[in-house]
Amino acid sequence: MPDSLKARKKFWELPIGELNDTEWEMLCDGCGRCCLKKLVDNESGKLFWTRVACRYFDQETNNCQCYKERSAVVADCVDVKKVLEDMPDWIPPTCAYRLRSQNKPLFKWHPLLHGSSEIMQNLGISIKDKCISEEYVHADGYHEHVIRWVED
Numbered sequence: 238m239p240d241s242l243k244a245r246k247k248f249w250e251l252p253i254g255e256l257n258d259t260e261w262e263m264l265c266d267g268c269g270r271c272c273l274k275k276l277v278d279n280e281s282g283k284l285f286w287t288r289v290a291c292r293y294f295d296q297e298t299n300n301c302q303c304y305k306e307r308s309a310v311v312a313d314c315v316d317v318k319k320v321l322e323d324m325p326d327w328i329p330p331t332c333a334y335r336l337r338s339q340n341k342p343l344f345k346w347h348p349l350l351h352g353s354s355e356i357m358q359n360l361g362i363s364i365k366d367k368c369i370s371e372e373y374v375h376a377d378g379y380h381e382h383v384i385r386w387v388e389d
């Protein structure tokens with residue numbers, strides 16, 4: 238892309254592959270949805286989301302408690318970069334990375350557009366106060382906590 242055109246665009250409007258590391262991290266809206274456990278039907282391969290959150294998801298701050306080591310600490314922690322292309326369903330439909338990888342605009346509530354996470358919290362995009370830690374749910378009981386995204 239010519240530099241003149243790039244200069245006119247906000248980084249969240251650029252092709253996702255052109256973002257530098259800082260821009261990539263800033264694109265995350267902090268919703269925490271990718272930290273929810275998923276179930277896969279062995280026969281159909283269908284993916285189901287649950288409201289069960291990873292034990293390292295801090296529900297007070299809406300942050301990962303082991304972000305730098307997350308891949309080593311949690312085997313099924315989704316690597317967004319790796320799944321975007323082949324398994325986008327493993328990323329929530331509102332996720333900024335999924336949207337931009339499909340060349341779709343961010344939702345208006347995204348903190349980068351709105352200036353704060355307040356409206357996003359009010360709209361219930363964040364999983365804060367809506368999830369339950371895996372510490373309190375036996376893996377055999379995840380199916381009792383299946384959810385669906387209204388945005389799907």
Ligand code: SF4
Pocket residue numbers: 264265266267268269270271272317328329331332333334
């Ligand atoms: S779902 Fe996407 S935007 Fe939300 S916390 Fe995960 S990576 Fe960030």
Ligand code: SF4
Pocket residue numbers: 271272273291292293294295300301302303304307308310311313314315
């Ligand atoms: S390790 Fe961190 S980023 Fe990964 S699923 Fe758990 S809370 Fe989310």
